[in-house]
Amino acid sequence: MEQIFFYIFATIAVLSAIGVISVRNPVHSAFYLMVTLLQVAAIFILLRSPFLAAVQVFIYVGAIMVLFLFAVMVLDIGKEELTEAFNQQSVIAIPAVVVMLALIAYMIIGGKLSAPVGGYTDGILIGHGTEVLGKELYTKYLFPFEVVSILLLVALVGAIVLVMKDRQG
Amino acid sequence: MNGKKGGVNIFELIKKVVFTDFVKGLMVTLGYNATKSITLKYPDQEKWIPYRRFRGLHTLNRDEKGRELCVACELCSKACPTQCITVIPMEDDTGRGISDRVARVWKVDLVRCLFCGYCEDACPTRALRLGRDYELACTDSSCNLKQREELLVPQAVPESFEGGVVASSTFIVTPAGIRIKADLAKTKRRNW
Amino acid sequence: MPDISLIATLALMVIKVLVITMILFMLPLPLTYVERKVAGHIQVRLGPWRVGPHGLLQPFADMIKLILKEDIVPDKADKFLFKLAPFMAMIPAFAVYAAIPFGDKWTIPFLDRQVSLYITDMNVGILYVLAISGLGVYGLIFGGWSSNSKYALIGGLRSSAQMISYEIAVSFSAIGVVLLSKSLSLVEIVKHQGGTILHWNFFYLPVGPVWFFIFLIGATAEINRVPFDLPEDEGTLGAGFHTEYSGMRFAFFMLSEYVAMVTVSVMSVVLFFGGWNAPFNIPFVPPILWFIGKVILFIYFFMWLRFTLPRYRYDQLMTIGWKILIPVSLVNLIITGLMKI
Numbered sequence: 001m002e003q004i005f006f007y008i009f010a011t012i013a014v015l016s017a018i019g020v021i022s023v024r025n026p027v028h029s030a031f032y033l034m035v036t037l038l039q040v041a042a043i044f045i046l047l048r049s050p051f052l053a054a055v056q057v058f059i060y061v062g063a064i065m066v067l068f069l070f071a072v073m074v075l076d077i078g079k080e081e082l083t084e085a086f087n088q089q090s091v092i093a094i095p096a097v098v099v100m101l102a103l104i105a106y107m108i109i110g111g112k113l114s115a116p117v118g119g120y121t122d123g124i125l126i127g128h129g130t131e132v133l134g135k136e137l138y139t140k141y142l143f144p145f146e147v148v149s150i151l152l153l154v155a156l157v158g159a160i161v162l163v164m165k166d167r168q169g
Numbered sequence: 170m171n172g173k174k175g176g177v178n179i180f181e182l183i184k185k186v187v188f189t190d191f192v193k194g195l196m197v198t199l200g201y202n203a204t205k206s207i208t209l210k211y212p213d214q215e216k217w218i219p220y221r222r223f224r225g226l227h228t229l230n231r232d233e234k235g236r237e238l239c240v241a242c243e244l245c246s247k248a249c250p251t252q253c254i255t256v257i258p259m260e261d262d263t264g265r266g267i268s269d270r271v272a273r274v275w276k277v278d279l280v281r282c283l284f285c286g287y288c289e290d291a292c293p294t295r296a297l298r299l300g301r302d303y304e305l306a307c308t309d310s311s312c313n314l315k316q317r318e319e320l321l322v323p324q325a326v327p328e329s330f331e332g333g334v335v336a337s338s339t340f341i342v343t344p345a346g347i348r349i350k351a352d353l354a355k356t357k358r359r360n361w
Numbered sequence: 362m363p364d365i366s367l368i369a370t371l372a373l374m375v376i377k378v379l380v381i382t383m384i385l386f387m388l389p390l391p392l393t394y395v396e397r398k399v400a401g402h403i404q405v406r407l408g409p410w411r412v413g414p415h416g417l418l419q420p421f422a423d424m425i426k427l428i429l430k431e432d433i434v435p436d437k438a439d440k441f442l443f444k445l446a447p448f449m450a451m452i453p454a455f456a457v458y459a460a461i462p463f464g465d466k467w468t469i470p471f472l473d474r475q476v477s478l479y480i481t482d483m484n485v486g487i488l489y490v491l492a493i494s495g496l497g498v499y500g501l502i503f504g505g506w507s508s509n510s511k512y513a514l515i516g517g518l519r520s521s522a523q524m525i526s527y528e529i530a531v532s533f534s535a536i537g538v539v540l541l542s543k544s545l546s547l548v549e550i551v552k553h554q555g556g557t558i559l560h561w562n563f564f565y566l567p568v569g570p571v572w573f574f575i576f577l578i579g580a581t582a583e584i585n586r587v588p589f590d591l592p593e594d595e596g597t598l599g600a601g602f603h604t605e606y607s608g609m610r611f612a613f614f615m616l617s618e619y620v621a622m623v624t625v626s627v628m629s630v631v632l633f634f635g636g637w638n639a640p641f642n643i644p645f646v647p648p649i650l651w652f653i654g655k656v657i658l659f660i661y662f663f664m665w666l667r668f669t670l671p672r673y674r675y676d677q678l679m680t681i682g683w684k685i686l687i688p689v690s691l692v693n694l695i696i697t698g699l700m701k702i
């Protein structure tokens with residue numbers, strides 16, 4: 001049962017991900033990206049972490065994609081569609097993609113991606129997943145958590161500083 | 170404005186924090202929500218009967234013996250700023266009018282008329298009055314031109330009726346058109 | 362041989378989903394009528410009057426009109442997204458109700474079976490509701506963009522910016538409620554407010570009312586109600602994002618807007634006013650009636666607000682969101698945290 005659902009979600013996710021990079025219209029790309037992110041959220045639910053699923057929908061689909069769209073919508077789509085999408089980047093991009101795919105394939109085949117199973121069983125995770133996550137994050141992983149927060153803060157301040165300069169100039 | 174120069178006005182701040190203005194506004198609308206509506210239920214149930222000074226459709230009067238008061242002097246058509254009244258006189262000694270000069274044709278073009286009332290002021294015999302019929306709309310141009318015969322028929326609201334009231338009315342739909350019949354016996358004043 | 366009780370549970374689930382969906386589909390009929398009546402009476406008019414007694418059949422007349430109207434798709438519109446957008450607005454509005462608790466367990470008489478008056482009790486219910494209701498904005502954005510009309514585009518842009526700005530404040534107030542109730546599950550949040558009226562989150566002084574007003578303002582902005590209805594600002598934008606829509610597609614936008622308004626009313630009741638808990642101990646009033654009563658009061662409040670306040674200017678909207686609501690909620694969060702230690 002779960003397997004079937006997983007394959008449904010995964011297929012849609014991959015197809016729409018292909019859609020993101022293959023359609024010419026940026027708004028359509030954004031739409032496909034949204035579908036992909038929603039499918040990923042569904043897969044999170046299958047993995048017994050509704051918290052992550054909700055946050056995925058909330059942050060990525062609900063906020064970040066809306067920001068993307070805000071920027072994309074004001075583009076002049078008509079011109080965007082006409083311009084050739086391929087340029088010099090492809091010379092570097094194609095080898096890079098090939099190398100990365102090969103790396104991923106190697107990792108999957110070699111089975112290096114699996115981590116040792118922790119002490120949390122289904123019984124604990126269902127119903128208390130959020131609590132477990134929160135406790136871990138704020139005790140064991142407090143340092144990386146704070147580092148990430150500061151990183152985000154720096155990015156935020158940077159963005160504001162850039163805009164301020166722009167206005168003065 | 171004031172707050173910016175001399176520090177923050179503390180009273181203004183408190184007012185904002187507890188949404189005083191919002192609450193005031195909401196209370197006003199709540200008050201209106203509870204008051205009775207002023208809408209006239211026209212045409213189904215109520216109809217406004219205007220005051221005597223109202224200037225509606227023209228009406229041609231007769232004297233108490235039933236003779237036409239109009240003497241076809243054409244003063245009304247001369248006084249009319251839009252020249253929408255046409256009067257063609259003729260001689261008649263059958264006692265149709267109060268004198269031997271009566272109107273052969275007396276017509277008013279309502280599309281041009283601006284209901285200024287100059288015509289009724291000009292009339293020496295008080296034959297012409299602007300009455301209180303105001304439902305003049307129709308679906309074709311046939312009703313634009315009002316002839317003498319039509320205007321001689323007394324209007325629904327007699328001159329003696331004071332007006333300024335709401336009468337209860339009935340809405341009558343007939344194949345010939347729609348009609349709103351007001352019952353002048355059942356009236357009430359409105360206090361707005 | 363499948364388990365009888367499993368089938369019963371599934372059937373019950375399907376029935377619950379169907380009942381709630383049907384209720385939500387029918388909801389705009391009374392709501393449009395009531396909204397127009399409230400508008401009328403606030404403006405000392407009568408509102409709908411001529412179709413049926415007291416105009417009661419007006420919504421049905423409107424519905425027939427909307428169904429019979431031609432479904433116009435502008436020639437230069439992006440057909441795919443244009444046709445999809447109304448559904449993208451509608452589906453999230455309905456999906457939210459999967460997590461909303463209308464009442465506690467209730468035993469069916471004669472059958473001796475317990476039924477819970479909610480579809481699921483998710484342990485991340487509050488996040489689910491916020492996340493899903495936030496998705497509704499895609500309908501507005503895509504609808505506005507795909508119409509290929511400047512008014513619709515500006516409406517869509519405004520709704521996306523507005524949504525981003527106010528989502529933050531609303532989530533902060535949700536965090537506040539979670540702190541007060543110590544759970545992410547909506548059922549638990551309501552249960553935590555049981556007892557007397559003073560247990561309601563709204564009366565958790567001094568932070569409760571502040572959270573409530575932050576939530577109320579933010580949520581009003583997110584569902585595009587006056588005074589924050591800039592995406593469909595009829596004074597300057599025609600009809601905003603749904604300028605180009607007609608017939609049933611327009612009706613779907615209307616539907617999702619009304620459902621969103623009900624969602625916000627329901628969420629205010631659930632998060633701050635004790636859900637189905639009775640404020641006073643009056644016997645024989647079933648909890649669901651308390652719930653419905655409180656929701657109706659909120660719906661009236663939103664209509665009342667709509668016909669009282671003028672619309673904010675766009676920069677004022679942004680100022681309220683970023684410079685007032687977010688700092689206030691940050692301070693309030695600290696106070697709440699300290700009080701809960």
Ligand code: SF4
Pocket residue numbers: 248249250251252253254277281282283284285286287288289
């Ligand atoms: S009311 Fe004025 S415009 Fe009309 S017919 Fe009389 S004089 Fe002419």
Ligand code: SF4
Pocket residue numbers: 238239240241242243244245246256291292293294295296297
């Ligand atoms: S209505 Fe009066 S003013 Fe006009 S022609 Fe007759 S008498 Fe003269």
